[in-house]
Amino acid sequence: MRTTYIRLSLATLFLLGIYSCKKGEVAASKYELSENTDSSAITVSDSISSAATMKVKDKQFIKKAEVNMEVKDVYDATISIEKSVQELGGFVTHSNLHSNVISEDTYTTSNEDAMLVKKYQTENTMQVKVPTEKLGELLTMVNNKKLFLNVRSINAEDVTSSIQYAKLEGKRIEKTGENITQLKANKDKVNMSNDNMAENNLQQLANLNVSDHIKYSTVDIYIKEPKLRIAEIAITNTKNIDNKYKFNFIYGAKNAFIEGIYLIQKILIGLITIWPILLIAAVVFYFLRKKKNTSQQTTKL
CATH class of the missing domain: 1.20.5 (Single alpha-helices involved in coiled-coils or other helix-helix interfaces)
Incomplete structure (x- = not known):
């Protein structure tokens, strides 16, 4: 047990x-x-921010985003972002990639060669539009390229009431048009009809813009590289070339002699051109001299 x-x-x-x-x-x-x-x-x-993927029943939003970050290579990041936007069904509306040159120095390496050294920083300012439902995916792809994120802001503007107001305005414009058609034909009716039609066109344009902004979200992207890059460009030693051909005595003396001959020719041609004046001057000089000689002989007598 x-x-x-x-x-x-x-x-x-x-x-x-x-x-x-x-x-x-x-x-x-x-x-x-x-x-x-x-x-x-x-x-x-x-x-992915909740604002980028937010969906609320019976609500319409216009979404905008801004990203400011530092990347390893601006050019590669730009190509990647543009490709991602295209794959998501969006498009690029603005892309300004440029390099800010901080300094530029030339160093002589030989009598013929030199090296141009540039220190620069590359940056790009982009604006893209992407289908609103793909905004979160794009921000994720952009985020994967960052070395350091400076700013990322997302704005979702509720435009539901604005859309409803636009519909009411459309009905009002339509009703106004019907009332105008019932008026007697005169100059005032034509002006009122034109004004109403113009107002209707502006309202339709505003509706199209709002619809487009709802369908496509705008993303402003600013990217730059955190450190300066250095570009070494082989160039010709222009200073040595200038000194080499700066002055040639034999060539200069030869040109001076030829220029002197040309100057003599120009003087002779000028004298030939003014021969009437010279002739008149010679005649006057002859008579004055003759008159002087006659006066001297008279004085002696």
């Missing part, structure tokens, strides 16, 4: 040990699952 009691006690302890181990494994599994789930949730919340 005592032996049977001991065996039952040992069996009970063994079963309790197994149960405790299983319970611990289950608890650990649940903890790991919960931890993984929380980690995934954090990643999603970091990459």
